[in-house]
Amino acid sequence: MELNKYNLISKNYEKFLDLEYKKKKGIFYTDIELADKIIDFLNLPKDSIILDPCCGMGNFLVAAKNQGYQKIYGADIDKQAISISKKNIDLAKLENIDTLANGADYILNKFKLTESVDVIIGNPPYVPISKDIIIDTSDYLFLRDVKESGSNLFIAALYRAFDLAKENGIISYVIPKNFLHISSYKILRKMILNKKQIVSIVDIGKKFKNVRGEQIIITLRNKFVKDNNISIYEYKNNEIIKKLEVPQNFYKDEILLFGNEEDFSIFKKLEGAYQKFSDICTGYVGRGRSKSDTAITGKDIRKFSFKNVEVPKKGNKVFIQNIYSAEAGIIASFAGELEAAETVTVFTDGDEKMCRYILGFLHSRLCNYYLLKFCFNNSKLTMHTDAKYLKKLPLVKDSKTFLKVISIVKSLEKIDYMSEEWFEMLESLNNLIYKIYDIDENEKNYIDFQMKSIQSKRWTSD
Numbered sequence: 446m447e448l449n450k451y452n453l454i455s456k457n458y459e460k461f462l463d464l465e466y467k468k469k470k471g472i473f474y475t476d477i478e479l480a481d482k483i484i485d486f487l488n489l490p491k492d493s494i495i496l497d498p499c500c501g502m503g504n505f506l507v508a509a510k511n512q513g514y515q516k517i518y519g520a521d522i523d524k525q526a527i528s529i530s531k532k533n534i535d536l537a538k539l540e541n542i543d544t545l546a547n548g549a550d551y552i553l554n555k556f557k558l559t560e561s562v563d564v565i566i567g568n569p570p571y572v573p574i575s576k577d578i579i580i581d582t583s584d585y586l587f588l589r590d591v592k593e594s595g596s597n598l599f600i601a602a603l604y605r606a607f608d609l610a611k612e613n614g615i616i617s618y619v620i621p622k623n624f625l626h627i628s629s630y631k632i633l634r635k636m637i638l639n640k641k642q643i644v645s646i647v648d649i650g651k652k653f654k655n656v657r658g659e660q661i662i663i664t665l666r667n668k669f670v671k672d673n674n675i676s677i678y679e680y681k682n683n684e685i686i687k688k689l690e691v692p693q694n695f696y697k698d699e700i701l702l703f704g705n706e707e708d709f710s711i712f713k714k715l716e717g718a719y720q721k722f723s724d725i726c727t728g729y730v731g732r733g734r735s736k737s738d739t740a741i742t743g744k745d746i747r748k749f750s751f752k753n754v755e756v757p758k759k760g761n762k763v764f765i766q767n768i769y770s771a772e773a774g775i776i777a778s779f780a781g782e783l784e785a786a787e788t789v790t791v792f793t794d795g796d797e798k799m800c801r802y803i804l805g806f807l808h809s810r811l812c813n814y815y816l817l818k819f820c821f822n823n824s825k826l827t828m829h830t831d832a833k834y835l836k837k838l839p840l841v842k843d844s845k846t847f848l849k850v851i852s853i854v855k856s857l858e859k860i861d862y863m864s865e866e867w868f869e870m871l872e873s874l875n876n877l878i879y880k881i882y883d884i885d886e887n888e889k890n891y892i893d894f895q896m897k898s899i900q901s902k903r904w905t906s907d
């Protein structure tokens with residue numbers, strides 16, 4: 446009952462704020478149910494000193510208080526949020542502080558804390574630093590770290606947390622999921638892999654209505670621990686469910702959130718065993734650039750052909766619809782010398798045969814599984830078949846099966862689109878690709894099941 450009352454106060458204030466202002470300041474509050482789940486999940490000693498440095502309405506602190514924690518502290522740059530928080534929780538010590546611009550000593554001093562805290566918790570703002578959004582500090586080295594690690598306020602919040610928490614302390618933040626894999630966050634990601642213990646990562650999917658992308662809860666210990674296993678969880682139907690453990694030292698840079706042990710073992714089998722798309726396809730990989738009215742657009746492409754244009758006989762380009770949905774999978778065609786607009790990803794290879802071979806692989810269930818799970822990091826959102834993802838795909842050059850794949854691709858170009866025969870041919874392509882990649886019967890059944898449950902009925906023959 447109490448939870449609802451607190452939540453109502455928060456929601457009213459958030460509703461009253463302009464959406465653009467909220468986006469600019471990263472003001473999207475965590476609902477109390479999730480905050481409650483996180484506090485419960487962390488299972489912290491009851492005498493822990495807990496600080497939320499960007500506490501907003503104080504939802505995390507309310508949840509902590511409800512679970513019996515007493516040493517709770519919160520700060521926010523927004524004066525009004527702090528004054529409402531004070532009404533929400535009498536117990537917590539709350540201060541109106543810019544915790545990104547001010548150093549740990551200043552912040553701890555404001556709270557009259559003589560040492561760093563046991564736990565840093567919360568959901569910091571996710572806003573790219575720009576001309577309008579700055580961190581108002583003269584601490585050059587802090588700004589430099591933030592800039593080199595992706596220039597976002599949540600990056601600054603993580604760096605700040607490392608100074609606010611004790612060496613053995615815990616940092617648990619809700620942050621964007623793409624922190625795990627996009628290259629702009631690489632420096633901080635690698636620093637965390639090498640210098641902190643990643644206790645757990647919870648995939649919470651798309652949690653906030655007006656916030657782009659998906660989110661995770663990352664929980665770190667503020668020091669490195671040898672031989673650590675990262676526990677990976679999923680938050681579904683209000684429950685945090687454990688999926689698997691992955692040794693921290695398995696990750697060298699990108700952190701893939703494997704859905705379960707099967708995904709992890711298939712990834713290990715494929716990774717390293719084969720060359721990458723980028724090793725084999727050495728031509729252009731990127732968006733179409735033609736502005737011509739007759740240029741092929743993403744919507745003109747079907748699987749193995751085009752809606753209104755014949756598949757060319759010769760040439761060296763493949764066109765892929767740039768928008769990728771897990772329901773449809775890759776949609777691509779051999780394109781010879783045709784021109785492509787921006788909504789198309791183009792790859793070229795000097796060799797027409799190699800183009801058709803890769804085209805066959807791209808449409809296989811195995812390739813779509815790999816792309817979705819290991820290139821898009823299991824994202825549920827619409828993705829783009831951009832070069833950076835395609836280049837990671839494993840490719841096999843196998844003389845025995847090379848011409849077989851091409852012959853199936855040529856048949857699929859000719860047979861009536863989506864006829865029974867077409868689907869049968871596609872299935873034989875799937876099976877041939879499984880064979881080429883040495884995927885055994887159990888793995889094949891698992892991948893088939895996974896992909897069929899994601900794909901729309903339109904794309905499954907049964």
Ligand SMILES: C[S@@+](CC[C@H](N)C(=O)[O-])C[C@H]1O[C@@H](n2cnc3c(N)ncnc32)[C@H](O)[C@@H]1O
Pocket residue numbers: 470471472473474475476497498499500501502503504505520521522523526542543544545546567568569570571598
């Ligand atoms: C995503 S909201 C989350 C609030 C709260 N932790 C929660 O989960 O409900 C981010 C909060 O960070 C605050 N904030 C933004 N910049 C800040 C700064 N420099 N110092 C302290 N708080 C800041 C915003 O006012 C907002 O309340």
